[in-house]
Amino acid sequence: LSGPSLAAVGEPLGVTLPTTPAFSMRGRLTREGTRWTTAVRQATIGKSQLSGEFQYDKPENAVPTLTGELRGRELWLADLGPAVGVPAEPGAPRAKKATSRVLPDKQFDLPSLRAMNANVNVKLARFESGSALLQAAEPLNARIVLKDGVLELRDIDARVARGQVAGLMRLDGREPKARWQARLRVSGVHLEQWLNLERKNGQRWVTGVMGGRIALDGVGRSTAELLASADGRMVLYWTDGTVSHLIVEAAGIDIAQGLGLLVRGDDALQVNCGVADLRVKDGMVTPRPMVVDTKDSVVLVDGDMSLATERLNLVAKVDPKDKSPLTLRTPLNIQGTLGDPRLSLQKAPLLRKLVPAAVLGVAVAPLAAIVPLIDLGEDPDDESLRALSECNARLAPVSKRRPGS
Template identity: 45%
Template sequence: MSPPGATRGQPAARSRRRAARVAAVAAGLLLALLLCEALGWPFLRGPVERAAARATASVVSIEAPFRVRFVFSPQLQAGRIVVAAAHGMALPHLVDAHALRADWRWGDIRRWRDGAPLRLEALRARTLDARLQRLADGRASWQLGQRRAPPAGEAALPRFGLLTLDEGHIEIDDHALALRATVDLSGSEGEGGRGIEARARGQYRGHDLDLRAHATAALPLLDESEQAPALPVRLEGKVGQVVLAFDGRAAALLTGRRLDGTLRMQGPSLAAVGAPLGLALPATPAFELVGRLAHDAGVWHLVAESATVGSSRLTGDFRYDGTREPGRLDGRLGGERLALADLGPAVGAPGTAAAPPPPGAPPPRVLPQREFDLPQLRGMDAEVQVAIAELDFGTEALAPVRQLRARVRLDDAVLRLEALSGVVGGGRVDGWSALDARQTPARWSVDLNFDRVAIDQWIRALRRGGAGDDPRRALLTGVLEGRLVLAGRGRSTAQILGSADGDGRLLLRRGTVSHLLTEAAGIDLAQALGVLVRGDEALPLRCARLEFGVEDGLVVPRVAVIDNRDSTVFVDGRASLADETLALRAQVRPKDFSVLSLRTPVLIGGHFSRPQVGLQASRLVGRAAAAIALGVLAAPLAALLPFVDPGSGDGPDPCTAAPRSAAAAAASAPRR
């Protein structure tokens, strides 16, 4: 029989032995764990490969040398890792990395399994080749672990806290963005990193793309998520025909999510900028722009501090909302000078001077023939306020319009120029214009008013000796008032004007007209010689009035008269905007006596580009025949009688006469 104390000590001993065995096992397990951690769990390559395949719902291949750590700072190292593209896409792989090391946090892995974008603490690789593809239905090659494709645009690329690449290659084929590009990367990011150098080449919306970038990090340049950090980036290169340089902060560079920085652009035309972005910008001469560009949540904001378009000097502040359907452009356009020639390509005129036609060739067309890009007007809506200090017509013959103001609106493919006004010749011009591209062919209409415009100050060619000459020596002066209303259809300026209907009214009062010009127009040789001897003078202008109708491109004067104390000049005929021909006749009725006046109508014919001026031969031949007959039958001095003009004297104001109907005016027009 054992002593009582020994009985009581046996359970305690067994407990100690069990505790010792448990401690030994735990120590062994801990030792084994530490040993495996130290060795990198080489025998887990197969299980990790299979677990990664289950987690990504894709085929994963891991090649030796293989090391993985699960404690403290989880990481994986492999000689090579290949991850197949999601959704069974026909790509060689999603990622193929050599000499790779990936660091992660378990919390990020849990959030990824719950649907958040995959995030790794660091990724280092000697070489990395990635194939990123998104189909039109929204499925993307990087949607790892997602067996159901998210809505288009919601798939987010993996994110990295640190990326180091000796050599990276990414191929992008994004059907949603119409982007196909190859991106080559190298460098390191994070603290102490030299940054990432990237070059993207390919096509964006059918336009060639060649961009070079330097950034402190690379993946934010490709990340599509709204949480992607905006990092310092320098970008330069070419998109389509536009050369650009950007220095600022950016995220999702290739997809245009967020940008903010200084911008310099140049290209052959503003239309070259709008084409890749889907904007309906006008065709212009070469341009250069310096300013600031920002983009966030689908909204672009451009501040053009200095913009040179041809010889124009402009500024602007524009906001384009691409989230709307169609997109919408709002802003203002200002500047010190806008040259009309720089808008020529927008209305179909050639951007450069045309070469002279060869001898014997048909007369060149004057009205622009090039067709408008009307489908582009359906691509967006717009409202832009215009305030230009000077609109230059590109010729010394015309003074510029100053203080040009207008509101440009584009709604539902209807382009309107509203609240148009400007100062010219001390007076004003105002009105509106519209181009309706909803109709086929497009319909254009215009309504312009002229108020108190000094014609010699506007039309400098009327001043002999240049614009600075004394107005009293101008060929024609006066205050112009009137209105022009036209409407036409077509796909070019020539087609629209060639089909135009409408009318116009111009009235010139309180002016003067050159005496010599008046006598020359009336073919009054005696009085013209007298004016040459004593010097020209400005005759007070009683009035000048032009009213005309336009029907199917044919311009026919209803009233066309210039009246002064010496003579009254009547003009009739026609001008065709369709075939650009002239058939006009000017008839002068002297009011005073003249001993040597041919008093023969002057005919103006030919083509707009080659006008021809001559005399009505039948009248001249008749007077010459009468002069010869009188000289032979009567006396030599009698031969002058057919050329003597007693003058008609003053009569009622011809400018107050009722205009003729269009039919009557057309019937009296001279035939070509």
Template identity: 45%
Template sequence: MKVAVTLAGAVVLVVVAVVGMDLAGWPGLAPRLAAQAERGLDMDAGARLHLLWKPRLEAPRLRVSGTHGEPLADAKDVLLNWQWGDIWAWRRGAPLRLRLVQADSLSLNWQRDAAGHTAWPVQPSGAPDEPAEMPQIDHLVVRHGTAQLDDAPLLLLADARFATQADGRWTADLKGKLRGQQLALKAEAGAGLALLAPAEAGLPPVKLRAELTQRDGRIAFDGTAASLLDARSLDGQLQVRGNSLADVGRPFGITLPSTPPLELSGRLQHASGVWQLGNAKARVGRSQLAGDFSYDMRQKRPLLSGMLRGGPLRLADLGPAVGTDATPSRPGRVLPDRPLDLPSLNTMDARVAVALNQLDLNTPKLAPLAPVNTSVVLEGGVLTLEHFNAGMAGGELAGSLRLDTHPSPPQWQVHADMRGVAIEQWLKFEAKSLSAHPVTGRLRADVDVQGRGRSTAELLGSLNGPVRLQLDKGSISHLLTEATGLDLAQGLGVLLRGDKNLELNCARVDGSFKAGTLRPRSAVIDNRDSRIDIDGRISLGDETLDLRVVAKPKDFSLLTLRSPVRVQGTLADPRIALEGKALGGKAIAAIALGALAPPAALLAFVDPGEDLPPVSCDGPAPAPRADAARPAVTASAPSYPAARRGPAPRRQGQP
């Protein structure tokens, strides 16, 4: 019995002693443990360690050194709070978690190399060479704090100042570079905002306001969050202003197209690696856009998905993305030759539906497309425009585009199918003395081409594939017809009584691109007055023209030069001239007749016309004339496939 009492008393004394020592903070224990741990920890002799109930460390001063002795942290009047379960999890490989870090002053030096290694002594024993994750701090309370950040995985190089105000608000001011972009960050949060917090922490969101300024841009957020650095449970209003959408996305590793200056607003949310921007409204240049988007960073290749809607979208506002906003570097050229930013297409995937009420082609001479629907898919470096469908001057344009960035140079494929387009509504031009609509009719076209290139000029200069155009139920200006045939007498008569359109029997072009050069196999315009044949070539590689236009009048004329017209030169400087051989023959005949009797010289310019049958675009091709100076291009009819109509143009908002 006495033994039991003695043992019980001893136990009580031990418990009392342990409790007493814990209440006293185990004087001298914390500094000795830090020195023996050989983990770069150093604290003053006045440090106190409490291991029971609420584990914590209180130290007048605490210093942390790196693996090579470099200073990493220096804090005064420190209080650290943790749970033993957090330490157990850390020993098994989880990131170190501290429930509270409180200090009167704190100076930090945070560095990580590209492999994620850090000099901070936070790796559990037995795994000193493994990359360390950043410690998770649920609550950071620092009256005066500074930090130097050099984080290679985040591509962050910055200096920061932060503090907890007397009313509990948390403020931070950061200046530096993120992914090579100069920026400054100002943030303000409610008391208790964590720097990092795991999902299981269940920390409640607190109010957060942040403003990130770039060289010529600004990103502002006003909402709530449960942690700052990993933006857990982020939810609030976002406002963005910048010189380009690409500049806005670059600091965050998001691949976005180059654009004119923009303003954007919407509701931004983030949870578990998925960012969402809802009810977004944007003005890009003079374009008005809206949409809802999601950016999933959990996958190996981030995925952007969502819906882009609104309008009008001006083609000029897409110019920076496709290189059309820059003057060609080669003198005398008109095709854009600035290289496109194709490597960036390999950094992410995308699936975005597009439903616009209007696509403005940025010229008053072409009517806009309305509405426009398509799907943009980017997968593994292959960009496709699927199910493209647009209303076009009473008709429709359907097609697809595919860009494969893996070959060198990248490979492009384009298919376009146009049906029922009223050309007088789509093409808008005015010319004195001509009728109000010099050309009318319903245009249909098929383009199925492919090419290779890193710029618009390089792509167009390598095109291969067929091109077919046909104008149904059309008409053409009478005066324009006579001018093409150089019929001076009849042209003067039409000019005096007023121009009217002549009904077309047939108007079509059937040709193909080969290595960037378009050569028509058949190009004809036929009405009751004349038949016009066109042959030659248009080279997009060197941007040169060499076309021959031959008009064959069907009626009598007192005064006509009846000479083929040559269109030559370049796209930037086309030149029109009369073919010398035919015109020279008329001149010689006029001189000979004038020698007999001067008035007879005019007989050389009298044309009785030709007895040519009407050309039908649906009928057999007319035979070429044997006496032509060179083979005239005839209407050897293209075999039009059946109309490949896509779905009818959809209304705005439909996917």
């Protein structure tokens, strides 16, 4: 069987299937009464290689039901592009938008989610996002549940860079604008493996272990609309990390000095830990707090970021660990857009540039409250508790400082 899209084949049969590139498949199809059974030995959809067994039951005067198991050597997100609002061919050249917006604004091409119900297990050896910068998930397991117009991706278990992404994603398609919900837990992701950013000398631009929690809700017909209306919270941590000094130099040596960062030769900047508690309301992201502890300083990020306009309005304030009078402590403005961020030092008198230790302490103190709340309704994993406890221990001395100490 072959065709221009799975959706085109499913429509006359009353089966809700996603819009895809042209496909071909080989297998066996049988019918017994109102039940169709198929065993797909091999299916090629774009770059994706899939297989599985499915049953489709369409009794009279009842909603049809699809059950079964989807397996595959690899599934590329781009092959579901039209359905999920991403370009079908990520490698194809595209004209750069004058507004430098980066969030996908292509509307979802979702089939009718009320045409049938479904319960399908998913077992993929490899899930490829299509981004050259991100390592694929190997493997990815989940369960697709569709009932009365509500589509859920349950029991997500994606293994990424020695870590895990787990949780639930939900899409309510009963209204003209889809309602989206994400409840995800990230733990133990090693940035040096997840990010394909290796330098010519074999060293990595960024290293460390990342994790956290994501709980977001949004409404819209595209990724951009969903995030522009998003409400919720994201708590992220970063431990045992480094950043290549070349990234710091690219930002400008004056900016590096202003943040109290000391770059020596080819040494990487050591990042002991970082914590970001990001509150999201109507697409506006506000850090409460966002703190990074490096070998040379503690950096506090304040301000906000709009997912609706993609505008950045952040300020990085610093408390250098070198208390020399010559140490610069100039706040760094992070402005512009997500697609065109701009960094600059604040042009203000020196006394106004300094971050009083007491002020920084007040900002850092709430970190102690993050640990019991980070689960966002779920039991915290050991990795997250260990990482956040480590950050709390490192930042506790900062929160106790007073001016002149």
